[in-house]
Amino acid sequence: FDELRQLYNDLYAQLEENGRLRAYTISRRYDLEKEQAINLQLTNEKQHAWILIGAVVVILLIVIIVFLLMMMHSRNRRLDAERKQMQAEAQSKVLNNALKQRRQLLKQNLLQRIEVTRSLCEARMNKKVNLPANVQTQLSTILFTDPEQWQRFRLEFDDAYDGLLTRIHNNYPQLTDSDIQYIALNIMQLKVSDICILLDVQPRTIWTRRLRMKMRIGDVNLDLDQWIKQMSSK
Numbered sequence: 001f002d003e004l005r006q007l008y009n010d011l012y013a014q015l016e017e018n019g020r021l022r023a024y025t026i027s028r029r030y031d032l033e034k035e036q037a038i039n040l041q042l043t044n045e046k047q048h049a050w051i052l053i054g055a056v057v058v059i060l061l062i063v064i065i066v067f068l069l070m071m072m073h074s075r076n077r078r079l080d081a082e083r084k085q086m087q088a089e090a091q092s093k094v095l096n097n098a099l100k101q102r103r104q105l106l107k108q109n110l111l112q113r114i115e116v117t118r119s120l121c122e123a124r125m126n127k128k129v130n131l132p133a134n135v136q137t138q139l140s141t142i143l144f145t146d147p148e149q150w151q152r153f154r155l156e157f158d159d160a161y162d163g164l165l166t167r168i169h170n171n172y173p174q175l176t177d178s179d180i181q182y183i184a185l186n187i188m189q190l191k192v193s194d195i196c197i198l199l200d201v202q203p204r205t206i207w208t209r210r211l212r213m214k215m216r217i218g219d220v221n222l223d224l225d226q227w228i229k230q231m232s233s234k
Helices: 002-125 133-142 147-160 164-171 177-187 192-199 203-217 224-233
Strands: none
Touching: 002 147, 002 192, 147 164, 147 177, 164 177, 164 224, 177 192, 177 203, 177 224, 192 203, 203 224
């Protein structure tokens, strides 16, 4: 009986040892599989994180590139606008200088005409001097009483002042040629005495014309000089 019991105990101990070994093996395998699953999950999470980081970096790069392209486009547009503005200003400056020179030349010619006319008028009024017929004819052609002289001057004036007299006449068709003549000479800042010489009238006639101009414009209390200045500045 003792031998049987010893045999039984040995068998039981051996079975128990085999069970523990088997349980350890199963537990160890489970731990290894769990560790592998965790490592695989960490690897997947790292891959997802790197993919996300890469996508964010790519998006940021695209945004930066688009922003830089927009900045370059805006800068190019601004430079083009500035260049066009500079060209327009240069052209405008050249045009203004050309117009200014043309106006100065026109005024100089007009002043020379006034001096010649003044001299001829003084000689004509002097009873001791008899002017030749050709000089009398020249005097008549210098004055704006000659329609051909006036039309020639009007074309030159409109060319130098960008069609100003034509615009005034279109806006105020009730104004006469005499009114337009006074407006042109007033714009050129001539004295009343010089205007009288060119138009071959007396100063009181000029003031009468001014009053009639106000009536034709529709405002008797109008500051005519200021009105002419405003028209010439448009």
